[in-house]
Amino acid sequence: MNDSTATQKQKKHFWNKRPKKELTVDDITIVDKDMLKRAVGAAALGNAMEWFDFGVYSYLAVTIGKVFFPGGSPAAQLLAAFGAFAAAFLVRPLGGLVFGPLGDRIGRQKVLALTMIMMSIGTFCIGIIPSYESIGIMAPVLLLVARMVQGFSTGGEYGGAATFIAEYSTDKRRGFMGSWLEFGTLAGYLLGAGLVTGMTAAMSTEQLLSWGWRVPFFIAAPLGLFGLYIRLKLEETPAFQKHMEKQEQLEHSKPRLGVLQMISKYRAQMLKCIGLVLLFNVSNYMLTSYMPSYLTGILGLSELSGLMLVLVVMFVMMPLTLFWGHWNDRLGRRPVIALGAVGLILLAIPSLMLIGSGSLGLVFLWLMILGVLHSCFSGTMPSALPALFATDIRYSALAIGFNLSVSLFGGTTPLITTWLVDTTNNLMMPAYYLMGAAVIGLITVWFTRETANKPLHGSAPAVGTKAEAHKLINKLKLRRQKEKTAATGAK
Numbered sequence: 289m290n291d292s293t294a295t296q297k298q299k300k301h302f303w304n305k306r307p308k309k310e311l312t313v314d315d316i317t318i319v320d321k322d323m324l325k326r327a328v329g330a331a332a333l334g335n336a337m338e339w340f341d342f343g344v345y346s347y348l349a350v351t352i353g354k355v356f357f358p359g360g361s362p363a364a365q366l367l368a369a370f371g372a373f374a375a376a377f378l379v380r381p382l383g384g385l386v387f388g389p390l391g392d393r394i395g396r397q398k399v400l401a402l403t404m405i406m407m408s409i410g411t412f413c414i415g416i417i418p419s420y421e422s423i424g425i426m427a428p429v430l431l432l433v434a435r436m437v438q439g440f441s442t443g444g445e446y447g448g449a450a451t452f453i454a455e456y457s458t459d460k461r462r463g464f465m466g467s468w469l470e471f472g473t474l475a476g477y478l479l480g481a482g483l484v485t486g487m488t489a490a491m492s493t494e495q496l497l498s499w500g501w502r503v504p505f506f507i508a509a510p511l512g513l514f515g516l517y518i519r520l521k522l523e524e525t526p527a528f529q530k531h532m533e534k535q536e537q538l539e540h541s542k543p544r545l546g547v548l549q550m551i552s553k554y555r556a557q558m559l560k561c562i563g564l565v566l567l568f569n570v571s572n573y574m575l576t577s578y579m580p581s582y583l584t585g586i587l588g589l590s591e592l593s594g595l596m597l598v599l600v601v602m603f604v605m606m607p608l609t610l611f612w613g614h615w616n617d618r619l620g621r622r623p624v625i626a627l628g629a630v631g632l633i634l635l636a637i638p639s640l641m642l643i644g645s646g647s648l649g650l651v652f653l654w655l656m657i658l659g660v661l662h663s664c665f666s667g668t669m670p671s672a673l674p675a676l677f678a679t680d681i682r683y684s685a686l687a688i689g690f691n692l693s694v695s696l697f698g699g700t701t702p703l704i705t706t707w708l709v710d711t712t713n714n715l716m717m718p719a720y721y722l723m724g725a726a727v728i729g730l731i732t733v734w735f736t737r738e739t740a741n742k743p744l745h746g747s748a749p750a751v752g753t754k755a756e757a758h759k760l761i762n763k764l765k766l767r768r769q770k771e772k773t774a775a776t777g778a779k
Contacts, residue, residue, distance in 0.1 A: 376439025383443015408512025467613020567729025569698025
């Protein structure tokens with residue numbers, strides 16, 4: 289038996305463990321506050337751009353259907369427009385498979401710059417595609433291609449952005465800093481949806497169909513270039529830099545595992561990621577995508593009323609997301625996520641019953657309840673999900689797990705819920721669907737370890753100042769002394 293084998297066997301038993309190496313200030317990552325702010329801003333901006341496009345496309349779906357699919361009925365036009373929209377979700381996992389491992393190999397910053405470029409190109413191209421009347425069938429084909437470019441780039445966006453913020457943040461404020469990512473999501477959606485709503489009110493139908501619908505997509509281009517400029521100015525995350533230094537010392541600069549090997553080895557963490565993302569995205573797409581059509585198509589509210597109610601709720605959710613980001617650092621990730629899940633289980637049915645009254649105030653109350661509960665997830669997931677994985681596979685695993693779950697469960701939520709309501713004639717199906725997602729999320733949380741105020745797996749502790757580093761070292765020394773004293777007393 290060689291020394292390494294012996295060491296491995298010793299580590300299996302707590303009584304054979306070797307004393308841990310004494311932590312020094314050099315071992316602790318001291319985060320540059322200015323760089324942290326820039327990192328958070330750059331990551332949040334990319335997410336905002338993604339959801340700007342989401343809001344624009346959703347609110348312009350009817351117009352896009354008329355421009356690119358003029359031959360069909362209004363229903364067929366809308367279906368075709370949303371079909372092109374859904375195509376982006378099909379290629380998201382492929383984007384995750386490509387950009388995730390690339391981010392673990394060459395760095396988070398480089399890949400995030402690349403996804404920003406692709407996203408800007410895809411969005412801008414939608415704005416310059418000629419109409420069906422100009423080039424015929426090639427118009428919807430090009431629309432589909434542009435959407436797939438967007439979806440492919442998005443596959444590497446969220447996982448990379450969440451990883452980037454998590455690895456830049458201090459252990460004590462990782463939850464709050466991560467919540468800015470979802471703040472960007474809400475801001476982007478509101479900007480896109482608000483812009484379209486304002487243009488619809490200011491323009492005639494002819495103007496909107498002729499050229500007006502292109503304006504929001506053109507605006508996305510300078511936003512993307514600005515985001516790219518910021519991302520290119522950033523340095524690589526401290527956690528990844530230290531990881532690569534270790535890899536170079538080992539003369540092994542590439543990931544040790546292939547994608548399939550990684551999924552197999554870390555299947556428990558991947559399943560936890562999929563379960564948490566399922567909860568997060570089912571409530572997200574239920575609110576942002578399904579509820580406007582449910583309010584207008586099922587309950588008979590005016591289209592403007594339904595859209596405005598959702599926008600107001602999302603505006604209120606922005607500070608709530610930061611609120612829960614702050615408190616999950618204090619209370620823990622698990623309690624905050626569990627609170628949202630239990631809230632959905634208990635309140636989904638009573639809240640949806642309120643809508644049946646037809647009162648606009650009660651409808652708003654239901655949407656507000658859903659928004660408040662969803663903010664528990666949006667304020668916590670950006671810090672909880674990256675903590676599931678070690679530094680060397682974090683980007684890969686998160687990108688694959690997140691996008692797989694979004695494609696299978698999140699993006700399909702409006703479609704499945706609509707089908708369930710139509711098939712069963714039961715208006716409570718959205719509530720049941722939310723409750724099912726909440727139960728899965730609650731079970732997942734139960735088996736997930738708490739990561740608040742702890743270093744990321746595979747990374748050194750991260751603090752804001754040298755004084756905090758010395759304080760942490762003294763705290764650990766005192767803890768070891770107490771443990772040693774207790775062990776001696778027990779003998």
